[in-house]
Amino acid sequence: MRPIFSLVEERKTGRPIAHIVGKRAFWDLELAVNDSTLIPRPDTEILVEKVLEIIESKGPEQGEGLDLGTGTGAIALSLASSLPKWQWTGVDIIPEAVLLARHNTKLNQIPNCQFVESSWFTALADQKFDFIVSNPPYIDENDPHLNLGDVRFEPKTALVAKGHGLADIRYIVENARRHLKRNGKLILEHGFEQGVEVRHILRDFNFQYVDTFKDLSGNDRVSIGYF
Ligand code: GLN
Numbered sequence: 001m002r003p004i005f006s007l008v009e010e011r012k013t014g015r016p017i018a019h020i021v022g023k024r025a026f027w028d029l030e031l032a033v034n035d036s037t038l039i040p041r042p043d044t045e046i047l048v049e050k051v052l053e054i055i056e057s058k059g060p061e062q063g064e065g066l067d068l069g070t071g072t073g074a075i076a077l078s079l080a081s082s083l084p085k086w087q088w089t090g091v092d093i094i095p096e097a098v099l100l101a102r103h104n105t106k107l108n109q110i111p112n113c114q115f116v117e118s119s120w121f122t123a124l125a126d127q128k129f130d131f132i133v134s135n136p137p138y139i140d141e142n143d144p145h146l147n148l149g150d151v152r153f154e155p156k157t158a159l160v161a162k163g164h165g166l167a168d169i170r171y172i173v174e175n176a177r178r179h180l181k182r183n184g185k186l187i188l189e190h191g192f193e194q195g196v197e198v199r200h201i202l203r204d205f206n207f208q209y210v211d212t213f214k215d216l217s218g219n220d221r222v223s224i225g226y227f
Contacts, residue, residue, distance in 0.1 A: 036096035073101030195220030
């Protein structure tokens with residue numbers, strides 16, 4: 001254990017507490033964290049909550065899920081631990097993030113989740129899933145919030161997307177259709193001002209029952225479409 005004063009000195013430089021202590025709680029898990037990827041946020045728990053609500057009420061009891069841009073593995077591991085009969089796959093383009101997610105699988109002893117290095121769908125051949133989930137990068141490159149707080153210490157690859165933050169979301173929606181089974185669902189986290197546009201994108205690509213859910217602060221945060 002490092003002396004407390006050296007931890008305080010490090011914090012005074014602005015370094016996120018999650019990076020200093022190397023971990024962060026998310027859902028019912030404790031996850032190892034490093035600077036290769038995003039620090040899990042409580043806002044993202046709403047996505048996990050919604051997926052569980054839908055699967056618990058409508059099924060299927062057993063299924064396959066995909067988490068795109070998984071980072072620490074937070075979403076995939078939370079869903080795998082809450083749905084032991086489902087098999088989850090998390091993909092990330094950053095090799096260090098894939099190693100971190102695999103480490104988190106062992107730490108939390110979750111048998112039904114695997115991680116693969118992949119730029120979005122590229123390593124998945126023609127695999128199809130019942131649920132595709134993602135917390136992709138969605139911040140505009142000129143957003144001043146990138147220069148504040150913990151975000152300054154997180155990699156831009158996990159945060160920033162072109163096209164006013166919507167380019168990766170659009171890419172995912174367009175390509176998810178080839179990887180969803182019949183009646184499959186796609187759920188995405190997005191910025192609090194992006195709800196209207198994300199719903200448009202989902203409808204443009206023929207998703208049905210499109211809906212948006214709010215986070216704990218009452219902001220639009222997660223949108224879903226049924227294939
Ligand atoms: N919600 C995060 C933030 O505003 C961003 C997460 C993301 O881009 N996926 O800091």
